[in-house]
Amino acid sequence: MPALIVLAGATGDLGHRIALALRARGARVRALVRPGNTKPEVAALRARGVEIVEVDLKDAAALVRACAGAACVVSALSGLREVIVYAQTQLLDAAVSAGVPRFIPSDFSIDYTKLPAGSNRNLDLRREFNRRLDQAPIQATSVLNGMFMDLLTGQAPMVLFKLRRILYWGSADQPLDFTTIADTAAFTAAAALDPTTPRYLRVAGEVATVRGLQAAATAATGQRFGCLRAGGLWVLKLMIRITRRLVPAPNEVFPPWQGMQYLHNMFTGLPKFGALDNDRYPDLQWTKVREVLAARH
Structure with a gap:
C-alpha cells in the first residue's frame, strides 16, 4: 500500500502544491484543515484524491487520530508564534503519540541555523520550534530553499x-539562493516519501x-x-x-x-548554503531565474 503522508497547511500555496506533488508520486495524502474550512482549495484537493480531515489543532486526541498510520507528518503552516511554535508543537506531540516515524517542519527558508538570534523575527520562531523538535523522539528533516x-x-x-x-x-x-515555490514543493514531496533523509536538506533552483x-x-x-x-x-x-x-x-x-x-x-552571506542536495532526487527539474522573470514579463 502507498505511504500515507499527513499534511498540515494544505490550503496555502506551498502546502497545496506539496499535496499535489505527493499525489503525483502515488502517495496517499491526508490534509488537516480547520473545521468549517470552505476555501476552494479544499474541494480541489478532494477532487485530486486527497483525504480531507477537519481537526482543531488544539484537540490533542483528535489530532493523534488524524496522524495515525502516517509515514511522515509535513507542516506547511504559516503564521507567527501561535502557529509556528505552539500549533506545530501540538502537531509534533500528536505525531509522536501516534507513532509517526518522521516530521518535516514548516521551515522553507534561508539557513537560519547560521544567523544570529534577533536578526529575523520569523526565522527566530522557526529556530525556537526546531529546538523542541530536536528533543522529540522522532526523525526530523528541515527543507531549506533560500528565498522563493x-x-x-x-x-x-x-x-x-x-x-x-x-x-x-x-x-x-x-x-544568493533562490528556489521556486513549485520546485520546493516537489522536493519536499520527494523528501516526505524518503525514509533516509538527514536533519537538513538544502536546495537552490539557482x-x-x-x-x-x-x-x-x-x-x-x-x-x-x-x-x-x-x-x-x-x-x-x-x-x-x-x-x-x-x-x-x-x-x-x-x-x-x-x-x-x-x-x-x-x-x-551568513545563511548562504554550502553543498546543495539538488541531485538527491534525479527526476526533479529546477526552474531558473530567467524563466520566472520571462513569465512575469
Missing part, C-alpha cells in the same frame, strides 16, 4: 521592471548574484537592466529599524520590515 524565486517579481522589490534595475545593498557579487539577476532580467525581457546600489548593509539595517518603528504591524506575518530583514540576512 517567485517573490522576485512581486513582494521582494529587487527586480524593478519599470526602472530596469536590480536593487541591492552591500555587494553585487554576493551569491544561485545568483545581483549581476546574475541583472543578466537574467536582460535576457528575459530583451531590455538592458542595470544595478542600483541603495547603500551598504548598515543602510538597510537602519531602514529596517525606522520602518519597524513607523509601521510595527506586530500581528502581520510579512510586514514590510520582515521582508527587509530577509534581504539583509541574504546580503550578509
Whole structure:
C-alpha cells in the first residue's frame, strides 16, 4: 500500500502544491484543515484524491487520530508564534503519540541555523520550534530553499521592471539562493516519501548574484537592466529599524520590515548554503531565474 503522508497547511500555496506533488508520486495524502474550512482549495484537493480531515489543532486526541498510520507528518503552516511554535508543537506531540516515524517542519527558508538570534523575527520562531523538535523522539528533516524565486517579481522589490534595475545593498557579487515555490514543493514531496533523509536538506533552483539577476532580467525581457546600489548593509539595517518603528504591524506575518530583514540576512552571506542536495532526487527539474522573470514579463 502507498505511504500515507499527513499534511498540515494544505490550503496555502506551498502546502497545496506539496499535496499535489505527493499525489503525483502515488502517495496517499491526508490534509488537516480547520473545521468549517470552505476555501476552494479544499474541494480541489478532494477532487485530486486527497483525504480531507477537519481537526482543531488544539484537540490533542483528535489530532493523534488524524496522524495515525502516517509515514511522515509535513507542516506547511504559516503564521507567527501561535502557529509556528505552539500549533506545530501540538502537531509534533500528536505525531509522536501516534507513532509517526518522521516530521518535516514548516521551515522553507534561508539557513537560519547560521544567523544570529534577533536578526529575523520569523526565522527566530522557526529556530525556537526546531529546538523542541530536536528533543522529540522522532526523525526530523528541515527543507531549506533560500528565498522563493517567485517573490522576485512581486513582494521582494529587487527586480524593478519599470526602472530596469536590480536593487541591492552591500555587494553585487554576493551569491544568493533562490528556489521556486513549485520546485520546493516537489522536493519536499520527494523528501516526505524518503525514509533516509538527514536533519537538513538544502536546495537552490539557482544561485545568483545581483549581476546574475541583472543578466537574467536582460535576457528575459530583451531590455538592458542595470544595478542600483541603495547603500551598504548598515543602510538597510537602519531602514529596517525606522520602518519597524513607523509601521510595527506586530500581528502581520510579512510586514514590510520582515521582508527587509530577509534581504539583509541574504546580503550578509551568513545563511548562504554550502553543498546543495539538488541531485538527491534525479527526476526533479529546477526552474531558473530567467524563466520566472520571462513569465512575469
